[in-house]
Amino acid sequence: MxxxxxxxxxxxxxxxxxxxxxxxxxxxxxxxxxxxxxxxxxxxxxxxxxxxxxxxxxxxxxxxxxxxxxxxxxxxxxxxxxxxxxxxxxxxxxxxxxxxxxxxxxxxxxxxxxxxxxxxxxxxxxxxxxxxxxxxxxxxxxxxxxxxxTTGTAVHTVRTRGKVRAGETVLITGASGGVGLSSVQLARLDGARVIAVTSSEAKVQALKEAGADEVIVSRGLDFASDVRKRTQGAGVDVAVEIVGSATFDQTLKSMAPGGRVVVVGNLESGMVQLNPGLVIVKELEILGAYAxxxxxxxxxxxxxxxxxxxxxxxxxxxxxxxxxxxxxxxxxxxxxxxxxxxxxx
Ligand SMILES: [Zn+2]
Ligand SMILES: [Zn+2]
Incomplete structure (x- = not known):
């Protein structure tokens, strides 16, 4: 052969x-x-x-x-x-x-x-x-x-690990890649409101077509305040963290009390600083998703x-x-x- x-x-x-x-x-x-x-x-x-x-x-x-x-x-x-x-x-x-x-x-x-x-x-x-x-x-x-x-990973991340429910707001970083586009579609299909974050203006249209309710173009340093604005200060119920270290801090700051952060990617293999106080007072759940x-x-x-x-x-x-x-x-x-x-x- x-x-x-x-x-x-x-x-x-x-x-x-x-x-x-x-x-x-x-x-x-x-x-x-x-x-x-x-x-x-x-x-x-x-x-x-x-x-x-x-x-x-x-x-x-x-x-x-x-x-x-x-x-x-x-x-x-x-x-x-x-x-x-x-x-x-x-x-x-x-x-x-x-x-x-x-x-x-x-x-x-x-x-x-x-x-x-x-x-x-x-x-x-x-x-x-x-x-x-x-x-x-x-x-x-x-x-x-x-x-x-792409979609297999999204099913594992959005459904099995994130347990996204209808009516919840879901933040997705690195949304324009393969896992991201599938996660946007799946979260939307399951009845969630989707806020997608991408670093590229050129990807906005594709994300809207995939079903994102809101698209934030950001290089990763400053989207939390934007997310707060778009959720009337409430923050998001679930975050699908595909970028990893570069966006993790902003993702944590975007969470509503009781929120679940599902970490599925770490593109730069970097480390993050974590303020345990934030996790405590908001009772955040940080979950991994693998394969x-x-x-x-x-x-x-x-x-x-x-x-x-x-x-x-x-x-x-x-x-x-x-x-x-x-x-x-x-x-x-x-x-x-x-x-x-x-x-x-
Ligand atoms: Zn592959
Ligand atoms: Zn086994």
């Missing part, structure tokens, strides 16, 4: 198409014919060698969607022809965390596609079925591929197929152009999401 193989960490040009042996599914696994694989900034970080669990040679890609063409032994529930999309990471399904539904925290099996597991930059890939969601028949492959990292569970991916795929949440796939390019796709992503030349399409086998 054809696959894009990374033989040494480094620049985008290290991603090269090669002929590789056909993988075979083992126990609890299926073989997928990959129809599309999203290119995520995570892949760029991985390619540079900054993810410790990846070793070369590697096949990157954790946003794959494809059709089951072979089912391994002892793999109930899946059959040839089923449509599937990958989760970012595995879980064992059996430990105390998994049994309480918190599969994204599983430590027994935390393998990632594109890291310990060969990923979707290939014509075919093997996937443990615990790492797959089901793609509705009406959902195009290019969209299905990007759902997990996606199988049930959340199924829900995200369903929401996308039924039109509740829209994907923003702006480009589908041949798999052979993976290096160019990485180059474009690194140089901020991609407006929405970009997917690679493997050649027909």
């Amino acid at each position: 054809k696959a894009v193989v990374l033989r040494s960490f480094g620049e985008a040009g290290n991603l090269k198409m090669e002929t590789m042996p056909m993988p075979r599914p083992g126990r609890g696994e299926v073989l997928l014919r990959v129809h599309a694989c999203g290119v995520c900034y995570h892949d760029v970080i991985n390619r540079r060698g900054n993810l410790p669990r990846t070793s070369v040679p590697a096949i990157l890609g954790h946003e794959a969607a494809g059709e089951v063409i072979e089912v391994g032994p002892d793999t109930p529930g899946w059959k040839t022809g089923d449509r599937a999309a990958t989760l970012q990471r595995m879980s064992c399904g059996d430990c105390a965390l998994c049994r309480s539904g918190r599969n994204s925290l599983c430590k027994t099996d935390n393998r990632f596609f594109g890291e310990e597991l060969p990923g979707g930059y290939a014509q075919f890939m093997v996937a443990p079925v615990g790492g797959l969601g089901r793609v509705p028949a009406s959902l195009p492959w290019n969209e299905a591929a990007t759902v997990c990292c 996606t569970t199988q049930a959340e991916l199924d829900e995200a795929l369903r929401l996308t197929a039924t039109g509740g949440v829209r994907q923003f796939v702006t480009d589908a390019v041949p798999l052979a152009e993976a290096a160019k796709a990485h180059f474009r992503l690194e140089n901020r030349e991609v407006a929405g999401r970009l997917v690679l399409v493997p050649p027909e086998a």
Whole structure:
């Protein structure tokens, strides 16, 4: 089969198409014919060698969607022809965390596609079925591929962790990225009033179209007073913090008493100063949100197929152009999401 193989960490040009042996599914696994694989900034970080669990040679890609063409032994529930999309990471399904539904925290099996597991930059890939969601028949492959990292994360963040309810006001920082646009749509769909924060004037229209009631253009230093004004001094009930350290202080100052801050991104990997007094007197809840569970991916795929949440796939390019796709992503030349399409086998 054809696959894009990374033989040494480094620049985008290290991603090269090669002929590789056909993988075979083992126990609890299926073989997928990959129809599309999203290119995520995570892949760029991985390619540079900054993810410790990846070793070369590697096949990157954790946003794959494809059709089951072979089912391994002892793999109930899946059959040839089923449509599937990958989760970012595995879980064992059996430990105390998994049994309480918190599969994204599983430590027994935390393998990632594109890291310990060969990923979707290939014509075919093997996937443990615990790492797959089901793609509705009406959902195009290019969209299905990007759902997990955008809408899947939003389902985990807005619903599971943030428990956003109808009538609440939700602040979303970094709202114009993939997770942000999905979170805006989902919070709105669930009946919340959405205040989106973006650093770019050019993104205002897209955010309004996604359903944001208010859009604040801010570089992150001063939006709290604006949020207070737009909520008649009350502050917001929930914040979806996608930017992280750069906006965290302003986000805390934007919260209503009893508010929930759900932290899902930390783009600059920075630290924050926290005034515990503010957390105490307002009884704020600060929650983390990490990855996606199988049930959340199924829900995200369903929401996308039924039109509740829209994907923003702006480009589908041949798999052979993976290096160019990485180059474009690194140089901020991609407006929405970009997917690679493997050649027909
Ligand atoms: Zn991703
Ligand atoms: Zn587990």
